[in-house]
Amino acid sequence: MRFTRGKRGGDSQPARGLSTGNGSDTGAPAPGTGAWNPGAAADAATAPWNPAPAADAASPSTTPGPSQSGFDFDRPAPLTENGHGGDRRQPEAAPVPGATPVPTPRPAPPEDDFTFEHPIAEHRPARAHAGDGDGGVGPASSSRVSVVDEQGPRPEPPAGATEEEYKWHTYRVYPSGRPDAVEFIDTYRAFGKNRILRGLNMGLPEGMVSMILGPSGTGKSVCIKHMVGLLYPDQGDVLVHGHSVPNMVDDELFEMRKKFGLLFQDGALFGSMNLYDNVAFPLRQHTEKGEDEIEDIVMRRLNEVGLGHSRDKYPNELSGGMRKRAGFARALVLEPDIVLFDEPDSGLDPVRTSLLGELILEVHRDMMDEAKAAQKTHLPTFCVITHNVMMARRTADYINVLWKGRIVEAGPTEDMLNSPNPFIRQFLAGESMGPLTMD
Amino acid sequence: MNVTGSLETFGDIVVFVLSILGRLANLRVFRHFGEVLRQAGILILSSTLVIWGLVFIIGLQCGIEGAYFNRSVGAPAYAGVFAAWCDLRELVPLCFGYMMAAKVGTGIVAELGSMRISDEIDALEVMGISGVTFLCATRLLAALIVLPFVYLCAIGAGFFASYLAVVQQIGDVSSGGFFLIFWEFQNPPDLLYSLIKAMAMAIIIVLVGCYYGYNASGGPVGVGTATAKSMVFNIVAVHIVGMLGTQLFWGTNPRAPIGG
Numbered sequence: 001m002r003f004t005r006g007k008r009g010g011d012s013q014p015a016r017g018l019s020t021g022n023g024s025d026t027g028a029p030a031p032g033t034g035a036w037n038p039g040a041a042a043d044a045a046t047a048p049w050n051p052a053p054a055a056d057a058a059s060p061s062t063t064p065g066p067s068q069s070g071f072d073f074d075r076p077a078p079l080t081e082n083g084h085g086g087d088r089r090q091p092e093a094a095p096v097p098g099a100t101p102v103p104t105p106r107p108a109p110p111e112d113d114f115t116f117e118h119p120i121a122e123h124r125p126a127r128a129h130a131g132d133g134d135g136g137v138g139p140a141s142s143s144r145v146s147v148v149d150e151q152g153p154r155p156e157p158p159a160g161a162t163e164e165e166y167k168w169h170t171y172r173v174y175p176s177g178r179p180d181a182v183e184f185i186d187t188y189r190a191f192g193k194n195r196i197l198r199g200l201n202m203g204l205p206e207g208m209v210s211m212i213l214g215p216s217g218t219g220k221s222v223c224i225k226h227m228v229g230l231l232y233p234d235q236g237d238v239l240v241h242g243h244s245v246p247n248m249v250d251d252e253l254f255e256m257r258k259k260f261g262l263l264f265q266d267g268a269l270f271g272s273m274n275l276y277d278n279v280a281f282p283l284r285q286h287t288e289k290g291e292d293e294i295e296d297i298v299m300r301r302l303n304e305v306g307l308g309h310s311r312d313k314y315p316n317e318l319s320g321g322m323r324k325r326a327g328f329a330r331a332l333v334l335e336p337d338i339v340l341f342d343e344p345d346s347g348l349d350p351v352r353t354s355l356l357g358e359l360i361l362e363v364h365r366d367m368m369d370e371a372k373a374a375q376k377t378h379l380p381t382f383c384v385i386t387h388n389v390m391m392a393r394r395t396a397d398y399i400n401v402l403w404k405g406r407i408v409e410a411g412p413t414e415d416m417l418n419s420p421n422p423f424i425r426q427f428l429a430g431e432s433m434g435p436l437t438m439d
Numbered sequence: 440m441n442v443t444g445s446l447e448t449f450g451d452i453v454v455f456v457l458s459i460l461g462r463l464a465n466l467r468v469f470r471h472f473g474e475v476l477r478q479a480g481i482l483i484l485s486s487t488l489v490i491w492g493l494v495f496i497i498g499l500q501c502g503i504e505g506a507y508f509n510r511s512v513g514a515p516a517y518a519g520v521f522a523a524w525c526d527l528r529e530l531v532p533l534c535f536g537y538m539m540a541a542k543v544g545t546g547i548v549a550e551l552g553s554m555r556i557s558d559e560i561d562a563l564e565v566m567g568i569s570g571v572t573f574l575c576a577t578r579l580l581a582a583l584i585v586l587p588f589v590y591l592c593a594i595g596a597g598f599f600a601s602y603l604a605v606v607q608q609i610g611d612v613s614s615g616g617f618f619l620i621f622w623e624f625q626n627p628p629d630l631l632y633s634l635i636k637a638m639a640m641a642i643i644i645v646l647v648g649c650y651y652g653y654n655a656s657g658g659p660v661g662v663g664t665a666t667a668k669s670m671v672f673n674i675v676a677v678h679i680v681g682m683l684g685t686q687l688f689w690g691t692n693p694r695a696p697i698g699g
């Protein structure tokens with residue numbers, strides 16, 4: 001799996017940005033051609049850094065995972081035919097399949113404008129426990145490692161929106177040094193006239209606690225539902241461990257979902273069952289475990305979230321916070337590879353919120369240790385959705401800031417906190433002064 | 440609701456129903472047989488008595504009116520005809536349908552609808568369990584297992600009520616005389632046809648309830664609206680099934696010892 005993912009990464013690398021290695025290969029950066037320069041668009045459309053014709057529609061299977069290749073042909077968006085690497089960063093930039101790739105000097109990354117130096121090679125996730133060297137995906141070996149990139153042309157704003165509206169979107173992605181467990185590629189999704197995802201490109205790195213931060217109503221929950229195949233994109237693709245979710249047939253989808261644990265915004269406990277049965281439900285449905293073993297696991301999870309004494313209560317007898325914690329226990333009970341938390345902190349008091357943050361980290365750490373001990377193919381990936389900046393600063397290894405249906409900037413927490421982008425600065429500081437206003 | 444809207448809804452229902460029937464046909468529902476049994480238990484415990492009660496009442500009324508009508512045409516001994524025909528062929532199926540729609544159908548809409556709006560169905564799907572199979576197909580199968588028995592008992596309750604009204608209350612005819620006519624005017628196929636009518640109603644009601652509940656949206660208000668819509672749909676469906684069944688089974692042939 002590592003191999004395939006690495007290979008896939010190789011394809012997508014240029015799109016995500018200059019990695020150090022790649023940068024030196026291509027060499028000759030042309031200073032001044034920044035992402036902000038619309039003139040760069042034409043060049044970039046031809047994917048200069050990847051002159052092999054295979055990069056074009058001729059090789060749709062940039063994700064050579066075995067089950068993936070089966071349905072590449074009916075990817076929803078033609079853009080993805082170019083290899084999601086290519087479109088991941090440039091929704092509007094690769095519209096001509098088969099266009100002759102003309103090697104041109106790669107535009108310089110605009111972050112050159114900014115003063116801070118990025119020690120890419122040494123870069124590691126902010127949090128120590130996120131683990132170095134696990135799975136052998138170091139920045140040097142992983143093509144998925146992207147650096148601050150902006151190298152391509154700046155993606156056009158979505159149809160109907162002005163450049164002005166997207167002026168804070170630098171689309172910069174600081175490297176995480178990991179492959180992505182979940183990837184959004186140019187995903188569009190509207191509900192009637194209400195356009196929620198507007199060319200979203202986002203990745204959740206494996207083995208990290210990621211956050212999707214964004215103001216309420218931006219479509220964070222919609223994102224989660226796309227990951228697990230509860231909603232389908234109008235256009236674009238969503239990959240989970242390299243497999244395209246929208247193209248799965250029902251059986252594959254249900255199998256894929258077993259990788260996920262999902263804590264819904266309100267817990268979504270089954271009202272007809274007590275807490276114990278709720279948490280035991282996935283075990284009873286999906287494992288052959290005996291009742292004794294199930295009881296061990298369930299009580300461990302319930303005690304972990306401090307609900308061991310309420311095992312016989314029904315969800316409607318619990319407070320919102322308790323329901324959420326019970327949902328947390330239920331999401332973890334099958335030890336999924338990817339755990340998604342939809343606003344775990346909303347409705348909790350500040351103390352509970354920080355305890356919950358710690359709990360999330362602790363559980364993640366344990367699962368990382370177990371995964372490494374068991375040499376699992378995929379490291380446990382957590383994704384927390386929140387608009388609570390404090391929680392993000394304290395808990396996240398990696399932050400995606402979502403606004404207006406696209407990622408403004410993404411990267412490991414430290415990089416994000418140091419971001420020169422005024423929008424990100426305002427958002428992560430939670431200040432009222434700045435580009436983000438009530439409208 | 441306009442005509443195209445209704446047609447679209449009807450089309451959606453058909454598609455949805457086919458997917459449920461698919462889960463029955465490919466036996467996936469048997470993976471959740473425990474849930475089937477649980478639903479069957481709920482049906483028995485919560486709905487049988489009220490169905491039998493309603494049918495009993497209608498049997499009484501039918502018996503009383505039948506007895507007086509037969510007295511007025513000078514054939515009081517023939518009061519058993521009403522029990523044999525009106526109960527078995529029309530009123531018991533209809534009452535069964537009404538109570539199924541009111542109790543079971545709306546119950547399913549409300550339950551599935553609230554599961555839908557509180558994300559419980561999504562949670563189920565994310566756990567890798569198909570909501571259609573686990574929630575809808577299991578309910579249909581439970582209904583198919585339990586309801587024939589419930590319905591046959593309901594017929595018994597209706598007959599018993601008619602007997603009480605005709606023989607014990609009004610008393611124009613003896614017990615033996617009542618049963619002579621009663622048995623003369625029906626035979627086993629009639630019972631089967633009546634059962635078919637009722638089961639058709641029940642299946643439609645359960646499926647329509649599943650459709651409206653599973654696809655509810657718009658918060659608690661949406662669940663309320665869906666419940667009301669399902670009730671309207673089901674009452675109309677009960678009557679259509681009743682009418683079609685009567686036409687089909689007895690419309691051209693009364694299946695009775697009468698001249699003509």
Ligand SMILES: Nc1ncnc2c1ncn2[C@@H]1O[C@H](COP(=O)(O)OP(=O)(O)O)[C@@H](O)[C@H]1O
Pocket residue numbers: 191194196214215216217218219220221222223
């Ligand atoms: N199933 C749906 N049908 C119609 N609109 C939806 C649906 N799901 C979400 N939306 C709309 O998408 C927007 C974003 O919703 P959501 O993802 O819940 O925001 P948040 O970022 O706060 O989680 C909201 O305006 C909501 O009205």
Ligand SMILES: [Mg+2]
Pocket residue numbers: 220221222265342343
């Ligand atoms: Mg939300």
